[in-house]
Amino acid sequence: MDIEIQKMCSPIRVVVADDHPVIIMGIRKILEIEADMDVVATACSLDDLDEILISHQIDVLICDYTFESDVGRDGTRLIGRIRRNYPDIRILVLSVHDELIVVRRLIAAGVGGFLSKASSALSALAGAVRKIHQGEAYIDPVIATALSIEYLRLLTKRGNPRATELSKREYEVVRLLSLGMTVGVIACHTGRSVKTISAQKVSAMRKLAARNEAELVVRFRELEM
Structure with a gap:
């Protein structure tokens, strides 16, 4: 300690x-x-x-x-x-x-x-x-916005349905990640285990085609636009 x-x-x-x-x-x-x-x-x-x-x-x-x-x-x-x-x-x-x-x-x-x-x-x-x-x-906020616009256009062009497939809890996890919380803090905040939060993050990454947490946050911001 x-x-x-x-x-x-x-x-x-x-x-x-x-x-x-x-x-x-x-x-x-x-x-x-x-x-x-x-x-x-x-x-x-x-x-x-x-x-x-x-x-x-x-x-x-x-x-x-x-x-x-x-x-x-x-x-x-x-x-x-x-x-x-x-x-x-x-x-x-x-x-x-x-x-x-x-x-x-x-x-x-x-x-x-x-x-x-x-x-x-x-x-x-x-x-x-x-x-x-x-x-x-x-x-960088300017770059994040540009990435969001680019990806949103890609989703529209492809008609990709993954953007609407996040469950309520997956959405909550990604939203809290985008606010700067870590997986451990989110677990305490929501009363769920770290293992559960990690699994929901991974599931959200898969659905939004994000290869890591940085991309996941960018994808989430795209959905919020």
């Missing part, structure tokens, strides 16, 4: 990786005033990032999608490699590459969140870090 309390009271250990030093300085300035966050290291290259990942204890990695030194220039492969080698690290992608196809690939690769460098929502960076550190998903 003491270890758990210590973990809860410890600052969120953040690493920032971007090949533009000005971006790193800006992120540092945003986060250094947050009492519950500690920027433990920064990386301007993939080699630097690899060394930091090996030598530091990290909770959240704020990472660009591509680096100049990355020969393949495929950010999805980079994210996939980090997810495989360091599954406990939560990743927040901060990038100018905010095309929907890129965001969809990143969500599928398992990132915890996405923020566009071009978005005014950059002021929400600290809040986004907190959410993904708690195991929740955060998608």
